[in-house]
Amino acid sequence: MDGVTALNYPRTSGTVRGFRLFGVPVRLHFTFLILLIFLLVTVFGSSHQSGGNYAMFLLGLFVSVLLHEMAHAFVGSRFGVRTTEIVMFPIGGLSRMERPMRPTEELLTSLAGPFVNLLISAGLLGYLYSSHQPMPRSLSDLLRPTELGALPLLAGGNLLLALFNLLPAFPMDGGRALRALLGYVKPDEEATRIAAWMGRMLAISMGLYGLVAQDFLLVFFAFFIYLGAAQEGAAALGRTLTNGIPVRAAMITEFHTLGHGDTIRDAANLLLSTSQQDFPVRHGDQVVGLLGRNLLLKALAAEGPDAYVAGVMERDFLLIGPDADLSGILPLMAQAGRCALVMDGPRLAGLLTTDNLSEFLLLRRFGMEPVV
Numbered sequence: 001m002d003g004v005t006a007l008n009y010p011r012t013s014g015t016v017r018g019f020r021l022f023g024v025p026v027r028l029h030f031t032f033l034i035l036l037i038f039l040l041v042t043v044f045g046s047s048h049q050s051g052g053n054y055a056m057f058l059l060g061l062f063v064s065v066l067l068h069e070m071a072h073a074f075v076g077s078r079f080g081v082r083t084t085e086i087v088m089f090p091i092g093g094l095s096r097m098e099r100p101m102r103p104t105e106e107l108l109t110s111l112a113g114p115f116v117n118l119l120i121s122a123g124l125l126g127y128l129y130s131s132h133q134p135m136p137r138s139l140s141d142l143l144r145p146t147e148l149g150a151l152p153l154l155a156g157g158n159l160l161l162a163l164f165n166l167l168p169a170f171p172m173d174g175g176r177a178l179r180a181l182l183g184y185v186k187p188d189e190e191a192t193r194i195a196a197w198m199g200r201m202l203a204i205s206m207g208l209y210g211l212v213a214q215d216f217l218l219v220f221f222a223f224f225i226y227l228g229a230a231q232e233g234a235a236a237l238g239r240t241l242t243n244g245i246p247v248r249a250a251m252i253t254e255f256h257t258l259g260h261g262d263t264i265r266d267a268a269n270l271l272l273s274t275s276q277q278d279f280p281v282r283h284g285d286q287v288v289g290l291l292g293r294n295l296l297l298k299a300l301a302a303e304g305p306d307a308y309v310a311g312v313m314e315r316d317f318l319l320i321g322p323d324a325d326l327s328g329i330l331p332l333m334a335q336a337g338r339c340a341l342v343m344d345g346p347r348l349a350g351l352l353t354t355d356n357l358s359e360f361l362l363l364r365r366f367g368m369e370p371v372v
């Protein structure tokens with residue numbers, strides 16, 4: 001990503017820190033934690049003998065999902081695309097990539113995950129078959145504690161993971177593969193719309209089936225697929241609308257700055273008298289900090305109006321170049337209230353905020369051509 005000099009990626013909201021895997025932060029979404037508790041209660045609440053087996057199976061499944069995500073990250077890195085974060089959702093993991101991919105890159109990267117689950121499943125089934133151990137017979141074996149051991153459950157679970165992820169609908173890997181394939185013959189935006197529409201249809205039919213069959217775990221999954229499809233569709237549409245457009249075209253060029261020796265009172269006056277919410281702080285010609293609205297209010301409450309902005313400003317902020325591709329900047333701006341400073345060499349050329357970025361996207365949707 002050209003022009004980005006400081007890479008502090010925002011995290012997906014609603015998640016807690018998990019751990020790092022080969023340098024990639026793995027975070028747990030709060031809904032994933034709910035599912036985890038639900039499963040633990042199911043396992044330990046059942047008087048069944050094989051609760052321990054089932055717990056082993058769940059642990060193995062968790063590791064399988066991580067291996068699946070690592071495969072995405074590995075193939076992505078072969079194309080020079082870094083994985084910034086892996087988020088664990090109830091319907092599986094989600095790898096966030098640093099930049100949008102070309103169709104061939106997206107196709108291979110998205111298929112790598114399910115491929116790993118197929119490999120694990122084939123390996124386990126081969127082992128069970130050759131050592132004459134019992135095999136999983138049906139889907140229901142996987143959903144509740146049975147007399148089967150952890151390995152046959154894991155073989156079936158991985159097969160299910162692979163097939164589920166290969167469904168050609170957003171936000172599943174198969175949906176990304178479908179979008180990549182459509183991308184060869186259709187405009188990017190249309191390919192995205194079709195994959196997102198497939199995701200919504202899948203979620204609705206799955207949810208309805210779950211309601212009729214009174215399988216509420218299925219309704220729960222359907223809900224996440226629906227949300228994921230909408231989110232993935234919006235993100236992909238954003239990439240399409242910004243692809244090939246430089247940051248320069250969307251940035252704010254008229255803005256106020258604060259001086260290194262200004263007080264919180266000066267900053268508060270600017271907040272009132274302008275519509276600006278984020279103020280770059282200069283020291284001579286240099287930009288040394290950034291003071292956003294929330295930080296300003298916090299400082300006002302904690303230190304009073306006479307404190308210096310230099311003492312409370314953020315020193316670690318997002319710097320981007322005016323010629324950087326907007327589509328690559330989008331993931332960095334995904335968190336509400338973000339503000340990036342656009343630096344043309346040492347000169348502060350503009351600001352990019354989530355608010356003006358969403359206005360830019362809106363105008364693009366209504367057909368406005370960017371002024372470059």
Ligand SMILES: [Zn+2]
Nearest residue numbers: 113114165173
């Ligand atoms: Zn995947």
